[in-house]
Amino acid sequence: MAKILIVDDDEDFVSAVNLLLKSNGFDVAIANSRQEGMEIFDKDNPDLVLLDVMMDEPDDGFVMAQSLKKKAKNIPILMLTNVGQVTGMDFDKDSEMVPVDDFEQKPIMPNILLEKINQLLGK
Amino acid sequence: MQIIDRQKVNEQIRDLKKKYGDDRSALMPILQDLQEIYEYLPDVVMQETAHSLGIHPVEVEGVASFYSFLRTKEKQGKYVIRLCRTISCDLAGKSNVARQLENEMGIKFGETTKDGKFTLEYTNCLGMCDRGPALMINDRLFAKVDPEKASQIIADCRRDFLKSDFPKVVPSDVKKAGPILDHDLKPAEAIKKALSMSRSEIINTIRESGLKGRGGAGFPTAVKWQLAGAAKGKNKYVVCNADEGEPGTFKDRMLLYEHTDFLLDGMTIGAYAIGASKGFIYLRGEYLYMKKYLEEALENRRSEHLLGKNILGKDGFNFDIRIRMGAGAYVCGEETALIESLEGYRGEPRNRPPFPVDTGFQGNPTIVNNVETFIDSALIIVKGSEWFNIHGTEKSKGMKIFSISGDCERPGIYEFPFGIKVSELLKEVGGEDTKAVQIGGASGHCISQKDFNRTIAFEDIGSGGSIIVFGPDTDMLQVARNFLEFFVEESCGQCTPCRDGNPKLLGGIEMLENGRCSFTYLNELKKLCETIQNASKCGLGQSSPNAFLSIVDNFKPEILGRVPEAD
Ligand SMILES: Cc1cc2nc3c(=O)[nH]c(=O)nc-3n(C[C@H](O)[C@H](O)[C@H](O)COP(=O)(O)O)c2cc1C
């Protein structure tokens, strides 16, 4: 069973995604901050990370993605954010500053989220 | 009346466009240079500039009339005398100098002599607060001016034999240097180190140092750089905010001149980290005398491959810096107003979001940082984050450069760690019998003796570096009045609470001065302060009531002593 780590400080979002993933047969771990996310990553060794951008600091998601890829080059990261809606910012997927495998705006339809996850796990 | 040859104007504009570019962002420097030639901006000159840049003449006039250093109405005198009327100079005796100047020339402030020799104007802080009263004649500075000296200066102008107090650039008055001002780093060492690191390593080193912006707001520098680095966009920009307009601040003036290489190193490292290829130094109009020096410094760096294409042999790393002059508008220190000004518009702050890290200069990702922030960044890259963060407090790391002026024995520039107590600072500067201290300039807070145990840090009393000391005889209402006059003059006028609220507060001060302000009205004014703080668009309006509120609260007996009766 593939294990997915959700790192997001929006508790409603986390509980909804948790439910969705569990009911689709995934194992789920949850963290609400970058620090917690890194700790759980080291402990639980997940197969994929769903990562928010703005948490305690507005750039936490980018910083965490960089640390993750330094530790485990091949870990798939799906960045999920509403930073675009909140701030109007638009980000590039870039191997050094934003080292993520895919980038999606919130809100996201459940079927699309599952499709993206399966795609990333399958590669 | 001067007859102006349109064709000649057009030729001049054509040459200036070659120098500054042919888009709207060239408007300000073109107008500034044309004013040099014509001594003001006659209608024809503005019209031709408008045609040449493909914009409406009204737009050009709108821009020109926004900036106090651009003149649209009448020819200025051969000598434009600008006397600082901001707080430190005010308390040091500016009024006597003002009277002397008016008498000598037979004109009032805002006027030009009939013979076209002199224009007399007030200006705000010239960055000479530790040696006021200060005045500026064209681009030359004069310090510690008393009526006698004023008279001598005018006589020298009449003979066209004016010598500045400072032949080149104002020498600094560093009274206490620490690790930021006194180190063994060589120019470009920081760039070499940075180029051996990855972009994220650079930003992470800055992050670990805990560096927060030195311009006043204290935003974490690494976060700003990371967001701009991650933002989508091919053309990214690095902007150094050298507008230093906060009353009582003059440390950037010293840093720009004496630590130029480290500033330019910091900007170049910032460019490498976020992937920018162009940069600007937005230099306040009052520091025009420094432009030539900075341009030479940039030219030297180009010849040493520290600017330009493939910097220090690093393939694909191209970066260059241009200088853009401000024109006497304090609000242009606010980063979005600064960007508007760089783009050739009135310096009116923008709504946020979007933020400059994503939508900055001409819609491109842009970092705007203070002079000191760039210098700190360069030093941190070589010396490491711990070298920096062993100083300071939990939330305000590192050493900070302060500009200290007012009633103390040793005014000047000091480097202290964040977290220093106000009382410790006063001891260092020789201000033991101090009545009040203004921390953070006009937009900061005025504290009384009961708070001298508090610390200067973002989590207690924050400051971009301006500390003004008030001695036992200071009239605190005069202080409040001076700050409010400053805000009334400098408000860009976009939002009602700031534009109309500050004159109301100033009116309140006048009533207090005359003992005509009731408690009820004073409470109304306090409510108005809250509205101004909450409903203003930018930091100018949001912080403009701080001084009024803290003076009213901390010096109640003195202020209310003038209220004849309570209702
Ligand atoms: C009215 C106003 C004036 C300002 N003036 C300056 C200034 O002269 N220099 C400066 O560095 N920041 C100034 N700031 C702060 C800038 O908006 C911005 O926060 C700063 O340049 C960011 O750089 P930093 O993070 O390195 O401090 C001003 C802000 C306001 C609201």
Ligand code: SF4
């Ligand atoms: S708060 Fe004042 S200075 Fe700032 S945008 Fe509004 S009117 Fe202009």
Ligand code: FES
């Ligand atoms: S130079 Fe006059 S107050 Fe700063």
